Amino acid sequence: MKELHETNPFKKPFGSLNELIDNITAVLGCPVTIEDANHRLLAYSSHEDGTDSARVGTIISQRVPEKVINRLWKEKVIPRLMQTETALRIPTIEEIGLRDRVAISIRKNQEVLGYIWAVDEQKKLSAEQLSLLKDAAGAATPLLLKLHLQRKRKKENYQDFFWQLLMGHYQSNEEIQQQFYELQITMPAQFAVLVFRFEQEITGKVEEQITYLIATSQKITNHFLIVMENELILIASPHPSQPDEKVFKEFISYFIMEMDNRFSIRGIKGSSGTIYHSFDRAETSYQQALKVLKLKEQFPEDLQKVFHYHQLGIFQYLDAILKEKKTSPYEHPAITKLENYDRLHNTNFLETLEVFVQHDSNAHEAARLLFVHVNTLNYRLKRIREIGDLDLKNAYEKMAVLVDLKIRRLQ
Structure with missing residues (x-):
């Protein structure tokens, strides 16, 4: 031998x-x-x-x-x-x-x-x-x-196409189908755009680690991947074994956790746009993913566990509401009344109201988060109703107050 x-x-x-x-x-x-x-x-x-x-x-x-x-x-x-x-x-x-x-x-x-x-x-x-x-x-x-x-040459060939999809360059789905055909890429039946934002610029070595983790996870089917400074952008489909779109939420959590566990890269934030079946909506899905990241930066506590666009709820519409308020300024009067009362009497009724409404008017959960007994919370809610002339059984009015409080942060 x-x-x-x-x-x-x-x-x-x-x-x-x-x-x-x-x-x-x-x-x-x-x-x-x-x-x-x-x-x-x-x-x-x-x-x-x-x-x-x-x-x-x-x-x-x-x-x-x-x-x-x-x-x-x-x-x-x-x-x-x-x-x-x-x-x-x-x-x-x-x-x-x-x-x-x-x-x-x-x-x-x-x-x-x-x-x-x-x-x-x-x-x-x-x-x-x-x-x-x-x-x-x-x-x-x-x-x-x-x-x-x-493989590197193939990647270079399709990156221009990838950006044109995200920028809404193509006028019709037929034109997009032709590009898939010319590049010899199979057109998936459905897709969503995922965006990950890193704390530092993504180096060549980190890009290799990213590619490795995505390829080996087998949780999603990745079709396109591009790196731009500190952002990673994917066009992906749910894995055939997990066709539900919740797989994207699971994958984002998995990706962030494993980049830390395996490669000691921390502080990554991730998001996903809506799943679409037509690639002329790629730009829409991309902009949705970017909006999730932007709002997560503005409301880190509120949106800590939010990764997908549809999870944003009322936060989807804050920009439009803010734009309306700039032309027609208005804020629910209960907010000013409670704010003035808090300042004069060293209370925190406005914070109590926000926590209570934000947690689906669940008194026990709100009391736990405010570190008070539920009886104390019930007393505060009674005073909030009296001072703010607020109907806490009216879901629409409570939601209006909550939206106004969130809009304040954007301003």
């Missing part, structure tokens, strides 16, 4: 990844797969009937299952693969159907292009064979570089 390593059976040009993987399997005598950096399956060898479910799932879906990726991150396997050029032995993890493996990263200098995985459950690979696996990774590098370049 040592003599075999010295001659390096992989020190020759390979026409394809399939040709390379056949050679690796012949030399090592075990099933092998090659993935790209985002764990999409590129090539695989045959295996016996008794192979593990992780390998079967990867071949069927043409990508490593999300639960496998998440567990490998949790076990620090993927971070170690990213940081070393040598092969790693991964012991069995029964919960995700993963039996004994050996893996190595395929890299160009410090950039990880992909991975080679070898199942050595039946017969453990020797130290010499592990060295051969490193030689095989070297042989895979030019093939993955070529694939990487092809």
Whole structure:
């Protein structure tokens, strides 16, 4: 075997990844797969009937299952693969159907292009064979570089189209369909625009981490991705297994959490516009997502758990109401009465009213948030009715007061 390593059976040009993987399997005598950096399956060898479910799932879906990726991150396997050029032995993890493996990263200098995985459950690979696996990774590098370049060119071709969609450049859906056809991109049946705002400018390295997380999450189907300074913009569809639009809310929370957990990037804010079935509404969905982010900055406490445009509720209309108030100034008189009373008597009736109305007139919840007993709150509400001449059983009047209080913050 040592003599075999010295001659390096992989020190020759390979026409394809399939040709390379056949050679690796012949030399090592075990099933092998090659993935790209985002764990999409590129090539695989045959295996016996008794192979593990992780390998079967990867071949069927043409990508490593999300639960496998998440567990490998949790076990620090993927971070170690990213940081070393040598092969790693991964012991069995029964919960995700993963039996004994050996893996190595395929890299160009410090950039990880992909991975080679070898199942050595039946017969453990020797130290010499592990060295051969490193030689095989070297042989895979030019093939993955070529694939990487092809994908980069394709991305450059569709980015102009992406921006034109977001800016409302196209006059009809037929014109948009023609562009999809010319770029050889499948037109999804439905989509929404998602926007993520980072605290710092997104570097090339961070963009790679973003692409990795989106590709491996398998929660949404991403069609377009673009980075502009500190903003990440996606056009995406719900994953076929989760067709409901609530998946976007879940994905935004997941993305923000995992960018912190895996890459220590914090302070990200995310939003989603409405799902549409016609791409001539892409600009609308984009503007909705931007509006959510803008309002989250203006009302961070009120909208802390809001990610989707339809979750904004009355906040959707604050700009229009503010515009109307500039031409016809008016504010519910109860606000001024309570404000003056609070100033003269050192009370906080106006705050109490806002918290009470904002939480669906739930006295127990409002009392908890104000750190007072519910009896104290009921006394305050009685005085608010008297001072402000306010009908707290009138939902429309209460909503008008709440809107006026929110408008104050915009002013």
